Every structure is written in structure tokens, then in C-alpha cells.
Amino acid sequence: MDLITSTQPNTLLWPLLVYAAIVLSLAGGILLISHFLGARHQERATGEPYEGGIVSTGTARLRFSSQFYLIAMLFVIFDVETIFIVSWAIAFQELGWYGYFGVLAFIVLLVVVLIYEWRNGALDFGPDGRRILQAYKKITLKEETRHEVVAE
DSSP states (O other), X not given: OOSSSOOSOOOOOHHHXXXXXXXXXXXXXXXXXXXXXXXXXXXXXXXXXXXXXXOOOSOSOOOOOHHHHHHHHHHHHHHHHHHHHHHHHHTHHHHHHHHHXXXXXXXXXXXXXXXXXXXXXXXXXXXXXXXXXXXXXXXXXXXXXXXXXXXO
């Protein structure tokens, strides 16, 4: 049998078996050590999920604002945008003008989506600025009229 024409690869399995034995012995050792050295206590919140020392109250089923989903959609849109634009930039030489116009159309589409999100209020992270100014003006007008009444 000629070694050059042999179709059977000459593989050694003993390094893989030694590696597997080391991994299993380390995992078993860590589990045994944690069993013997681990704390054994029974407090109020020990049996509760997500033990943090505070007894949970209420349900974990909270309603998220629709604002959260709009922000999540923005993140996904612009995260995927980054992947496509970076991959386009890497292949810029091979793509030429065809690739340039393709990524230009892609960026225009993303700008349209950004304007849509902006119009729907996805970028409003706090109270409306106009309402705050109107409330401030009302408060200052009330204080001015009160000071005028007291001065008379």
C-alpha cells in the first residue's frame, strides 16, 4: 500500500480524547467544588426566581409603550444599514458605479424611513417641548399677576 495514493487520512484521535477528558474533568470538578463550598441558606427570597434579596410583588407581565417598539425598529433598521454599507465599502472597487447607485438608493430609502419614524414620534424621548414652554408661560403669567395684585 502506497502512502501517497492512500485515500484514508492518517488522523490521530488521542489529542481529541485527551482534550475531552480534560474538559469533562474540569466541569465535574467545578460542580463538585461548588456543591461542597456553596452557601446553604434559606431566606425569604431564596426560592424566588431571579433571587436578589427582595421578594417580588406583582406580575412580570408589563405593558411596554409603543415608543419602545419604534425605537427597537429604528435600531434594527440602522444596525442592518451599517452592515450593508460596510460590506459595500469593502467591495467598492469591484462594484463600480452600479454598486454606488445601489447603495445610494439604499441610503435614500433609509432616509425616507427615518423621516417616517420622525413624523410618527419615534425620536421624541421626552415630553413635548412646546407643552413645557406653554406651561412655563402660564406659570410666569400667574406669578406676574399675583405680584401685581400684591403690589397694588
